[in-house]
Structures are given as structure tokens and as C-alpha cells.
Amino acid sequence: SKLGSTLPFTGQEIADMAGTTTETAIRVMSRLKDSGVIRSSRGRIIILDETKLRLLSEGPPGV
Known part of the structure; x- marks a missing residue:
């Protein structure tokens, strides 16, 4: 299967x-990995589900 953007x-x-701490960025990336949105390896982030990432980045509707 074809991988997403790297x-x-x-x-x-x-x-x-993002203007945040490394710890916060790593925590968020771990959640995204657990959700199957991204994968990371050796200084690279591979986007596996661009649609889901976009929806998550927009936040809840009506906010």
C-alpha cells in the first residue's frame, strides 16, 4: 500500500x-500514532491518514 506524505x-x-515544548509535541504525536494517523521513524513523520489529521487539526465543530 502507498504511504502518505513524509x-x-x-x-x-x-x-x-508549534511554539510548544518537545514533551508536548511528542505526547501529541504519540496519540496520533496510536490513532493510526501518523508513523514516525528517524526524524521523519509519515502521514497515514491525511483526512483524519485535517479533521483533528480543525477541532470540534462550532468552536
């Missing part, structure tokens, strides 16, 4: 871009 970022780089 992003060349570490947890630290994601944290820096």
Missing part, C-alpha cells in the same frame, strides 16, 4: 514550529 521533522522541530 515530512523530514523531529519532535523538537515540530515543537519549535
Whole structure:
């Protein structure tokens, strides 16, 4: 099966871009991994479910 987009970022780089701590970024990425949205390996993040990631990033409806 075809993998999704691959992003060349570490947890630290994601944290820096999001303006948060590395610990928070890693915790969120762990939840996304557990949900099957992403996979990560050696400084790369692979998006497995772009639709679900987009929905999660938009937050709950009506907010």
C-alpha cells in the first residue's frame, strides 16, 4: 500500500514550529500514532491518514 506524505521533522522541530515544548509535541504525536494517523521513524513523520489529521487539526465543530 502507498504511504502518505513524509515530512523530514523531529519532535523538537515540530515543537519549535508549534511554539510548544518537545514533551508536548511528542505526547501529541504519540496519540496520533496510536490513532493510526501518523508513523514516525528517524526524524521523519509519515502521514497515514491525511483526512483524519485535517479533521483533528480543525477541532470540534462550532468552536
